[in-house]
Amino acid sequence: MSLSKSKCTRCEESCGKGKASVDVIRKLEAAFDKLASSNSTSLLKRYLTRTIFDDLKTRKTSFGSTLLDCIQSGLENFDSSIGVYAADPECYSLFAELFDPIIEAYHGFKKSDRQPPTAWGPVDTFANLDPKDEYIVSTRIRCCRTVKGYPFNPCMAADHYREIERQIVSVLNELSGEYRGIYHPLTGMPKDVQQNLIDSHYLFKEGDRFLQSANACRHWPTGRGIFFNDKKTFLVWVCEEDHLRIMCMQPGGNVGEVYRRLVGAVTELEKKLTFIRSDRFGYVTFCPTNLGTTIRASVHIKLPKLASNMDKLKNLAEKYHLQVRGTAGEHTESEGGVYDLSNKRRLGLTEHEVMKEMYTGISEILKHEKSAK
Structure with a gap:
Protein backbone atom coordinates (compact mmCIF):
# COMPACT_ATOMS: atom_id res chain seq x y z
CA MET A 1 0.00 0.00 0.00
CA GLY A 108 3.15 29.19 -24.82
CA PHE A 109 0.40 27.19 -23.11
CA LYS A 110 -2.34 29.46 -21.81
CA LYS A 111 -4.54 28.98 -18.77
CA SER A 112 -7.48 28.15 -21.04
CA ASP A 113 -5.52 25.55 -23.02
CA ARG A 114 -5.83 21.79 -22.55
CA GLN A 115 -3.39 19.02 -23.41
CA PRO A 116 -4.82 16.82 -26.21
CA PRO A 117 -5.43 13.11 -25.53
CA THR A 118 -2.49 10.74 -25.85
CA ALA A 119 -1.88 9.95 -29.53
CA TRP A 120 1.27 8.05 -30.50
CA GLY A 121 0.24 7.96 -34.16
CA PRO A 122 1.77 5.71 -36.82
CA VAL A 123 5.32 4.84 -35.79
CA ASP A 124 6.38 4.19 -39.39
CA THR A 125 6.07 7.90 -40.23
CA PHE A 126 9.71 8.48 -39.33
CA ALA A 127 12.67 7.12 -41.27
CA ASN A 128 16.44 7.22 -40.76
CA LEU A 129 17.58 10.85 -40.70
CA ASP A 130 21.18 9.96 -41.51
CA PRO A 131 21.34 6.65 -43.46
CA LYS A 132 25.04 7.10 -44.31
CA ASP A 133 25.97 7.71 -40.63
CA GLU A 134 27.78 10.93 -41.48
CA TYR A 135 26.37 13.26 -38.84
CA ILE A 136 24.16 11.58 -36.23
CA VAL A 137 26.04 9.61 -33.59
CA SER A 138 22.95 8.33 -31.74
CA THR A 139 19.22 8.85 -31.23
CA ARG A 140 17.42 8.81 -27.89
CA ILE A 141 13.75 9.31 -27.05
CA ARG A 142 12.49 9.43 -23.49
CA CYS A 143 9.35 10.18 -21.57
CA CYS A 144 8.61 10.67 -17.87
CA ARG A 145 5.89 9.20 -15.70
CA THR A 146 4.63 9.75 -12.15
CA VAL A 147 3.21 6.86 -10.13
CA LYS A 148 -0.14 7.70 -8.58
CA GLY A 149 -0.22 8.27 -4.81
CA TYR A 150 3.20 9.77 -4.21
CA PRO A 151 4.79 13.23 -3.99
CA PHE A 152 7.93 14.28 -5.84
CA ASN A 153 11.48 14.37 -4.47
CA PRO A 154 11.26 17.38 -2.11
CA CYS A 155 8.63 15.67 0.03
CA MET A 156 9.52 12.00 -0.48
CA ALA A 157 10.48 9.89 2.53
CA ALA A 158 12.88 6.96 2.22
CA ASP A 159 9.91 4.57 2.27
CA HIS A 160 8.40 6.37 -0.74
CA TYR A 161 11.54 5.66 -2.74
CA ARG A 162 11.57 2.02 -1.70
CA GLU A 163 7.86 1.52 -2.45
CA ILE A 164 8.06 3.12 -5.89
CA GLU A 165 11.18 1.11 -6.71
CA ARG A 166 9.49 -2.15 -5.68
CA GLN A 167 6.41 -1.44 -7.78
CA ILE A 168 8.35 -0.47 -10.89
CA VAL A 169 10.94 -3.23 -10.70
CA SER A 170 8.31 -5.94 -10.27
CA VAL A 171 6.73 -4.83 -13.55
CA LEU A 172 10.04 -4.40 -15.36
CA ASN A 173 11.07 -7.92 -14.42
CA GLU A 174 8.02 -9.29 -16.23
CA LEU A 175 8.94 -7.74 -19.58
CA SER A 176 9.93 -10.06 -22.42
CA GLY A 177 11.39 -9.97 -25.91
CA GLU A 178 13.50 -6.95 -26.76
CA TYR A 179 12.49 -5.35 -23.43
CA ARG A 180 13.82 -8.13 -21.23
CA GLY A 181 16.62 -6.92 -19.00
CA ILE A 182 18.05 -6.56 -15.51
CA TYR A 183 17.53 -3.92 -12.83
CA HIS A 184 20.67 -2.47 -11.28
CA PRO A 185 20.05 -0.58 -8.01
CA LEU A 186 22.40 2.28 -7.17
CA THR A 187 22.61 1.01 -3.62
CA GLY A 188 25.54 -1.38 -3.62
CA MET A 189 26.55 -0.69 -7.21
CA PRO A 190 30.38 -0.77 -7.53
CA LYS A 191 31.82 2.69 -8.16
CA ASP A 192 33.65 1.63 -11.33
CA VAL A 193 30.47 0.13 -12.81
CA GLN A 194 28.50 3.24 -11.90
CA GLN A 195 31.11 5.58 -13.43
CA ASN A 196 31.30 3.51 -16.60
CA LEU A 197 27.53 3.75 -17.06
CA ILE A 198 27.66 7.51 -16.44
CA ASP A 199 30.55 8.01 -18.87
CA SER A 200 28.66 6.02 -21.51
CA HIS A 201 25.64 8.36 -21.06
CA TYR A 202 23.40 5.56 -19.79
CA LEU A 203 23.14 6.45 -16.10
CA PHE A 204 22.22 9.61 -14.23
CA LYS A 205 24.41 10.99 -11.47
CA GLU A 206 24.05 13.02 -8.32
CA GLY A 207 25.43 16.51 -8.14
CA ASP A 208 23.42 18.85 -10.39
CA ARG A 209 23.27 21.96 -8.19
CA PHE A 210 19.81 22.99 -9.42
CA LEU A 211 18.36 19.61 -8.44
CA GLN A 212 20.35 19.55 -5.22
CA SER A 213 18.91 22.92 -4.23
CA ALA A 214 15.43 21.66 -5.14
CA ASN A 215 15.93 18.86 -2.59
CA ALA A 216 15.68 16.29 -5.39
CA CYS A 217 18.53 14.14 -4.06
CA ARG A 218 17.03 13.14 -0.72
CA HIS A 219 18.02 9.77 0.78
CA TRP A 220 20.44 9.18 -2.10
CA PRO A 221 20.88 6.47 -3.42
CA THR A 222 17.87 4.78 -1.74
CA GLY A 223 15.27 3.61 -4.26
CA ARG A 224 17.26 4.68 -7.30
CA GLY A 225 18.51 2.50 -10.09
CA ILE A 226 18.60 1.69 -13.77
CA PHE A 227 17.02 -1.10 -15.78
CA PHE A 228 18.32 -1.95 -19.25
CA ASN A 229 18.13 -4.72 -21.82
CA ASP A 230 21.17 -6.57 -23.19
CA LYS A 231 21.71 -4.14 -26.07
CA LYS A 232 21.09 -1.08 -23.88
CA THR A 233 18.50 0.10 -26.39
CA PHE A 234 15.75 0.19 -23.73
CA LEU A 235 16.41 1.78 -20.34
CA VAL A 236 14.38 2.94 -17.35
CA TRP A 237 15.66 5.31 -14.68
CA VAL A 238 13.94 4.83 -11.34
CA CYS A 239 13.51 7.80 -8.99
CA GLU A 240 16.08 10.11 -10.55
CA GLU A 241 14.29 13.42 -11.23
CA ASP A 242 10.90 11.81 -11.90
CA HIS A 243 9.53 8.49 -10.64
CA LEU A 244 10.24 6.92 -14.02
CA ARG A 245 12.19 8.00 -17.05
CA ILE A 246 11.56 5.55 -19.85
CA MET A 247 13.97 5.79 -22.75
CA CYS A 248 14.97 4.04 -25.92
CA MET A 249 18.19 4.70 -27.76
CA GLN A 250 20.57 3.32 -30.35
CA PRO A 251 23.49 4.39 -32.56
CA GLY A 252 22.68 6.31 -35.73
CA GLY A 253 19.68 8.33 -36.84
CA ASN A 254 16.87 5.80 -37.20
CA VAL A 255 14.23 7.83 -35.35
CA GLY A 256 11.35 5.57 -36.40
CA GLU A 257 12.92 2.46 -34.93
CA VAL A 258 13.65 4.14 -31.61
CA TYR A 259 10.14 5.64 -31.45
CA ARG A 260 8.50 2.27 -32.15
CA ARG A 261 10.43 0.71 -29.27
CA LEU A 262 9.44 3.51 -26.88
CA VAL A 263 5.74 3.29 -27.74
CA GLY A 264 5.80 -0.46 -27.14
CA ALA A 265 7.59 -0.07 -23.81
CA VAL A 266 5.23 2.57 -22.44
CA THR A 267 2.22 0.54 -23.56
CA GLU A 268 3.48 -2.49 -21.64
CA LEU A 269 4.24 -0.53 -18.45
CA GLU A 270 0.83 1.16 -18.47
CA LYS A 271 -0.84 -2.25 -18.23
CA LYS A 272 0.52 -2.73 -14.69
CA LEU A 273 1.29 0.76 -13.32
CA THR A 274 -1.09 3.68 -12.74
CA PHE A 275 0.37 6.99 -13.88
CA ILE A 276 -0.96 10.47 -13.12
CA ARG A 277 -2.40 12.29 -16.11
CA SER A 278 -4.06 15.69 -15.82
CA ASP A 279 -6.83 16.74 -18.21
CA ARG A 280 -5.14 20.09 -18.48
CA PHE A 281 -1.41 19.34 -18.40
CA GLY A 282 -1.22 15.77 -19.64
CA TYR A 283 1.38 13.68 -17.78
CA VAL A 284 2.41 15.48 -14.60
CA THR A 285 6.13 15.79 -13.85
CA PHE A 286 8.51 17.22 -11.25
CA CYS A 287 9.74 19.99 -13.58
CA PRO A 288 7.12 22.12 -15.36
CA THR A 289 9.25 22.12 -18.53
CA ASN A 290 8.44 18.41 -19.00
CA LEU A 291 4.64 18.57 -18.73
CA GLY A 292 2.38 17.30 -21.49
CA THR A 293 3.73 14.42 -23.54
CA THR A 294 6.95 14.58 -21.45
CA ILE A 295 8.77 13.45 -24.58
CA ARG A 296 12.31 14.55 -25.21
CA ALA A 297 13.50 13.20 -28.55
CA SER A 298 17.15 13.95 -29.19
CA VAL A 299 20.11 13.20 -31.37
CA HIS A 300 23.80 13.48 -30.65
CA ILE A 301 24.96 15.12 -33.82
CA LYS A 302 28.19 16.41 -35.39
CA LEU A 303 27.71 19.83 -36.99
CA PRO A 304 31.25 21.17 -37.60
CA LYS A 305 30.19 23.96 -39.98
CA LEU A 306 27.20 25.26 -38.06
CA ALA A 307 28.99 24.88 -34.73
CA SER A 308 31.66 27.31 -35.89
CA ASN A 309 28.99 29.97 -35.40
CA MET A 310 27.05 29.02 -32.29
CA ASP A 311 24.73 32.00 -32.52
CA LYS A 312 23.63 30.83 -35.96
CA LEU A 313 23.16 27.25 -34.75
CA LYS A 314 21.10 28.36 -31.76
CA ASN A 315 18.98 30.67 -33.93
CA LEU A 316 18.29 27.82 -36.34
CA ALA A 317 17.41 25.54 -33.47
CA GLU A 318 15.02 28.15 -32.07
CA LYS A 319 13.38 28.50 -35.48
CA TYR A 320 12.56 24.79 -35.53
CA HIS A 321 11.63 24.60 -31.82
CA LEU A 322 14.78 22.68 -30.90
CA GLN A 323 17.17 22.96 -27.96
CA VAL A 324 20.96 22.79 -28.19
CA ARG A 325 22.72 21.17 -25.24
CA GLY A 326 26.10 19.69 -24.42
CA THR A 327 26.77 16.01 -24.95
CA ALA A 328 25.94 15.06 -21.36
CA GLY A 329 22.68 17.04 -21.33
CA GLU A 330 21.54 20.23 -19.64
CA HIS A 331 24.21 22.51 -18.16
CA THR A 332 27.05 20.64 -19.94
CA GLU A 333 29.44 21.43 -22.79
CA SER A 334 29.95 19.74 -26.14
CA GLU A 335 32.44 16.89 -26.27
CA GLY A 336 34.38 16.31 -29.47
CA GLY A 337 32.20 18.66 -31.47
CA VAL A 338 29.07 16.62 -30.76
CA TYR A 339 25.89 18.42 -29.70
CA ASP A 340 22.60 17.26 -28.26
CA LEU A 341 19.62 18.59 -30.25
CA SER A 342 16.10 17.90 -29.01
CA ASN A 343 12.54 19.15 -29.21
CA LYS A 344 11.72 22.05 -26.92
CA ARG A 345 7.92 21.78 -27.00
CA ARG A 346 6.22 18.97 -25.10
CA LEU A 347 2.98 20.58 -23.97
CA GLY A 348 -0.03 21.36 -26.18
CA LEU A 349 0.95 18.80 -28.81
CA THR A 350 0.25 15.09 -29.18
CA GLU A 351 3.09 12.61 -28.92
CA HIS A 352 3.13 12.16 -32.68
CA GLU A 353 3.15 15.91 -33.28
CA VAL A 354 6.11 16.30 -30.92
CA MET A 355 8.01 13.65 -32.84
CA LYS A 356 7.13 15.19 -36.19
CA GLU A 357 8.38 18.59 -35.02
CA MET A 358 11.68 17.11 -33.85
CA TYR A 359 12.08 15.02 -37.00
CA THR A 360 11.42 17.98 -39.30
CA GLY A 361 13.69 20.26 -37.29
CA ILE A 362 16.67 17.90 -37.37
CA SER A 363 16.11 17.34 -41.10
CA GLU A 364 16.29 21.09 -41.72
CA ILE A 365 19.38 21.49 -39.52
CA LEU A 366 21.11 18.78 -41.55
CA LYS A 367 20.23 20.58 -44.79
CA HIS A 368 21.82 23.77 -43.45
CA GLU A 369 24.94 21.87 -42.34
CA LYS A 370 25.36 20.21 -45.75
CA SER A 371 24.94 23.49 -47.63
CA ALA A 372 27.08 25.62 -45.30
CA LYS A 373 30.46 26.82 -46.57
Missing part, protein backbone atom coordinates in the same frame (compact mmCIF):
# COMPACT_ATOMS: atom_id res chain seq x y z
CA SER A 2 1.38 3.41 -0.92
CA LEU A 3 2.04 6.12 1.60
CA SER A 4 -0.09 9.20 1.15
CA LYS A 5 1.81 11.59 3.38
CA SER A 6 5.44 12.30 4.12
CA LYS A 7 7.38 14.64 6.32
CA CYS A 8 7.69 17.98 4.64
CA THR A 9 11.23 19.08 3.92
CA ARG A 10 10.72 22.34 5.79
CA CYS A 11 8.79 21.14 8.80
CA GLU A 12 9.07 18.01 10.92
CA GLU A 13 5.45 17.02 11.27
CA SER A 14 3.53 14.81 8.83
CA CYS A 15 0.79 17.12 7.76
CA GLY A 16 -2.42 17.42 5.81
CA LYS A 17 -3.58 20.28 3.66
CA GLY A 18 -3.41 23.49 5.64
CA LYS A 19 -1.02 26.30 6.46
CA ALA A 20 2.75 26.41 6.28
CA SER A 21 4.62 26.66 9.57
CA VAL A 22 5.91 29.94 10.98
CA ASP A 23 9.47 28.77 10.32
CA VAL A 24 8.72 28.12 6.64
CA ILE A 25 7.13 31.55 6.22
CA ARG A 26 10.08 33.22 7.94
CA LYS A 27 12.52 31.49 5.55
CA LEU A 28 10.36 32.41 2.57
CA GLU A 29 10.28 36.08 3.56
CA ALA A 30 14.06 36.30 3.90
CA ALA A 31 14.67 34.47 0.62
CA PHE A 32 12.06 36.49 -1.28
CA ASP A 33 13.74 39.76 -0.34
CA LYS A 34 17.10 38.46 -1.62
CA LEU A 35 15.55 37.27 -4.90
CA ALA A 36 13.72 40.55 -5.40
CA SER A 37 16.95 42.54 -5.02
CA SER A 38 19.01 40.17 -7.17
CA ASN A 39 19.85 40.46 -10.87
CA SER A 40 18.21 37.09 -11.60
CA THR A 41 16.44 36.77 -14.96
CA SER A 42 14.57 33.60 -13.96
CA LEU A 43 10.89 33.10 -14.66
CA LEU A 44 10.50 32.68 -10.90
CA LYS A 45 11.63 36.23 -10.24
CA ARG A 46 9.58 37.59 -13.13
CA TYR A 47 6.29 36.10 -11.97
CA LEU A 48 6.62 35.86 -8.18
CA THR A 49 5.30 39.30 -7.42
CA ARG A 50 4.85 40.50 -3.87
CA THR A 51 1.08 40.12 -4.19
CA ILE A 52 1.32 36.52 -5.42
CA PHE A 53 4.00 35.71 -2.85
CA ASP A 54 1.82 36.95 0.02
CA ASP A 55 -1.11 34.93 -1.30
CA LEU A 56 0.84 31.67 -1.63
CA LYS A 57 3.36 31.71 1.23
CA THR A 58 1.01 30.17 3.83
CA ARG A 59 -0.41 27.40 1.64
CA LYS A 60 0.40 23.71 2.02
CA THR A 61 -0.71 20.64 0.02
CA SER A 62 -2.06 17.42 1.50
CA PHE A 63 1.43 15.95 1.05
CA GLY A 64 2.86 18.77 3.19
CA SER A 65 4.48 20.72 0.33
CA THR A 66 4.87 24.47 0.71
CA LEU A 67 5.83 27.27 -1.65
CA LEU A 68 9.36 26.97 -0.29
CA ASP A 69 9.58 23.35 -1.46
CA CYS A 70 8.64 24.49 -4.97
CA ILE A 71 10.92 27.51 -5.35
CA GLN A 72 13.96 26.74 -3.18
CA SER A 73 16.15 25.95 -6.22
CA GLY A 74 15.46 29.31 -7.81
CA LEU A 75 15.97 31.05 -4.47
CA GLU A 76 19.45 29.54 -4.15
CA ASN A 77 20.47 29.74 -7.82
CA PHE A 78 19.87 33.19 -9.22
CA ASP A 79 21.18 32.03 -12.62
CA SER A 80 18.25 29.60 -12.99
CA SER A 81 16.23 30.04 -16.16
CA ILE A 82 13.02 28.69 -14.60
CA GLY A 83 13.60 28.35 -10.84
CA VAL A 84 10.58 26.26 -9.86
CA TYR A 85 9.73 22.58 -9.42
CA ALA A 86 6.50 20.94 -8.27
CA ALA A 87 7.07 19.28 -4.90
CA ASP A 88 4.05 17.07 -5.53
CA PRO A 89 1.32 16.84 -8.22
CA GLU A 90 -1.08 19.05 -6.21
CA CYS A 91 1.32 22.00 -6.42
CA TYR A 92 0.25 22.79 -9.98
CA SER A 93 -3.24 23.64 -8.72
CA LEU A 94 -2.55 24.95 -5.21
CA PHE A 95 0.21 27.30 -6.44
CA ALA A 96 -1.37 27.90 -9.84
CA GLU A 97 -0.96 31.69 -9.58
CA LEU A 98 2.80 31.11 -9.93
CA PHE A 99 2.96 27.98 -12.07
CA ASP A 100 0.42 29.09 -14.70
CA PRO A 101 2.28 32.19 -15.98
CA ILE A 102 5.61 30.34 -15.89
CA ILE A 103 4.16 27.47 -17.90
CA GLU A 104 2.66 29.93 -20.38
CA ALA A 105 5.98 31.79 -20.73
CA TYR A 106 7.92 28.58 -21.34
CA HIS A 107 5.45 26.53 -23.38
